[in-house]
Amino acid sequence: MQFSSRDFSNAHRVLKIRGLKVGLTGRPNAAPVLNGIDLDIRAGETHCLVGESGSGKSVTSLAVMGLLPKGALEVQGGEIDVEGFEITTATHAQMRELRARRISMIFQEPMTALNPVLRVGEQIEEVLNMHTDLSQAEAKKRTLDIMEQVHLPDVARIYQSYPHQLSGGQRQRIMIAMALVLDPHLLIADEPTTALDVTTQLQILKLIAEMQERKGTALLFITHDMGVVAEIADTVSVMQNGRIVEKAPIRDLLTNPKEEYTKKLLTAVPNLAPRPARPAASAKDVLDVQDLEMVYGGGGLLKRQGGVKAAQEVSFTIAPGRTLGIVGESGSGKSTVARCIIRLIDPTGGKVNVAGTDISTLSRRQLRPHRKHLQIVFQDPYRSLNPRWTVARSLCEGPINFGTSKAEAMEHAAELMELVDLPRDALKRYPHQFSGGQRQRIAIARAVAMKPDLLIADEAVSALDVSVQAQVLDLLDDVQERFGIAMLFITHDLRVAAQICDEVLVMQKGRVVEHGAAGDVLQNPHDPYTRNLIEAAPGREWDFANFRALGTPPLTEGASA
Structure with a gap:
């Protein structure tokens, strides 16, 4: 290190x-x-x-x-x-x-900080217009120059683009360009x-370091x-x-x-050393995905040829009590696969067998009785929980819709609150009255309330700080062990994948490039893309728990006191 x-x-x-x-x-x-x-x-x-x-x-x-x-x-x-x-x-x-x-500032969420109805080039120019006497031509030239300095491709096109037309990394580069265009101290x-x-x-960190050193x-x-x-x-x-x-x-x-x-x-802080793989709770797979395909765009008969292939020939299985992690860059198709499985979007090809039934082609009415078999926990619980509903109503809605009495659903909700280490009397409160980690615990409780066979966690811990993240990961582990749930865990954090996944599937541009036991994929990757992902993980050479760089002896007892 x-x-x-x-x-x-x-x-x-x-x-x-x-x-x-x-x-x-x-x-x-x-x-x-x-x-x-x-x-x-x-x-x-x-x-x-x-x-x-x-x-x-x-x-x-x-x-x-x-x-x-x-x-x-x-x-x-x-x-x-x-x-x-x-x-x-x-x-x-x-x-x-x-x-x-x-002084200048780069905010966490560029889609919130950027104006959605103005082209990004105009937003950078606005900073120059407010603080300098540059002419319109000079301001545009300065804007294009700073966009090149932050290594944006095809700056003439991106100058004319709106925030929603750019990737997350490109939007963050625009934020950096806006922050540095006047050379703040x-x-x-x-x-x-x-x-x-x-x-x-890694690219953003290198870019900030490069601009910082230059100026x-x-x-x-x-x-x-x-x-x-x-x-x-x-x-x-x-x-x-x-x-x-x-x-x-x-x-x-x-x-x-x-x-x-x-x-x-x-x-x-989790490290990249995978945990030992656990045996399946049953020989029968909960989820069996075969040649899943999702094509966006293109219309009618030409849909498959003319659209964007977000997922192609994706196949895997998950047994009860086991966790499969899907990792990859933004745009690799991770969340698309999850949304196809839970039928938030309809796949354009392949099969999705959940608890023995192919749900990929079922109508919305036919799909309804199968919904209880699979549940999802999203990245941002504040957006996925209804802000006008009490926690009790959020936890009871699903079971009541499937025939559980209100009294029984309320008692089960109270038990679930204890399961996720929250007090029973918190059922009367609203989502905004909880911290981010507590809201995610409520989202997990809501998913478990349906007693699903499959739980999908889509970046469920990525926005949490490390100590709360560790608590939520332990909670997911505990829930899975208690109920034998199969879990599909979507993440861009390889350290998190190492701590919770039995198998890891790596996606790139909609395709599976590597799939195997977490220990094999993360410690002995075969595909160059997987190796690049692992090498890009920040702090990968550090054993945080033992306060040492990997390859150096651990501290003796009391050495850090």
Whole structure:
């Protein structure tokens, strides 16, 4: 493992935070959201801010940008100095001038941050029009230049494109171009790679590092992915409950963490060593997919020839109690296969046998009695749970629709809440009253309420921080062991696949390129594409649980204390 050993002691300080306190607006006696934050970042330095959801990472970044939500949060003490400019006392006009020129930010979700009805080229130009006196021709030339610098292909075409016409990685590159077009001295990146597959993530991390080195930008990188931290950080601050509990150079933090909370974060990170494969609970397969095909576009008789082949000749089986993981880059066809199996979309070819019945050609009415055999857990539970329904109604809806009495469904819902480690009285609450990890537990409970034979988890833990992710993975493991459910697990995180999957199927451009036992695929891959995926996984050379690089001896007992 190669650690950053760059010395920034002689570089000028770009960001200085002292005693920062952020609290609820109009409630000075309430517990502060941030309490006494101290932070320094120098030119060219990458400082990673890590911690669980709710620790205060994003609030810190919003305070630096002067973007705390009005009427909700306010700075109640301390100072934020950006190269001699005090943020906490700046006027709206001063902050507007400061943003983009001195400080800029890359947000986590570009589809939310980008305007869906404006071409992306126009959105980059808008930054130049607001902050410079460049002519329209000069602004367009500068825009095309920065788009080339972030390695976008065919910049003339992408300049004219809308956000929805670009891939996730391309949209994130547009966000980076917007953030860097005026050469800011401080760049804040808030979880910019969380939802990206490993190869796209690697490209984005390399791009940020390249632009940073070229321009000498100070970088505040917010993430819950310790693998990314191991790859890019010079220094790290660990946040918990609105405080920085540990701060150290990356080498010291990963090899000799001082705080128990830091050790907890590190030991929660899954590694690429697959778990032992488990025997099937029964010899009869729950799911048997044969030559599945999905073609988008093209019409009528020419549909198969003229459309985009999102899935081609995909075949696999899953036995009770076993987990098959499907991995691959964005656009490889993973989610398309899952949606075809559960019939959210209708496949254009092949067979999908669930519990002995081919459901691929059934009508919606014919399909209804078979729905209880298969359930799905989506990536974002806040979008998949009805915000106007109580948890009780969400958990009871399915069983009641299939003939269970309301009283029996309510009792079963209460049992399920205990199964997912939530209190029974939380049934009366609504989704927005829970954390992200708790909402995902509710989504799992809703799926299990139907007593399915097959559970599909589509990126079910990708948006969760490492400690909550570990809890949800343990929960899925427990549920599967208790009920003997077969599971199809869709993920772009190979470390997660190694921890939960018995078999791994690798997809590229709609085709299966490798399929086998998780140990064989992840430790001895045969296809070059699989090898590229594994090599792109951040932190793959690090044994986080033992605070060491792979190939070095583990620490002796007490060495990290």
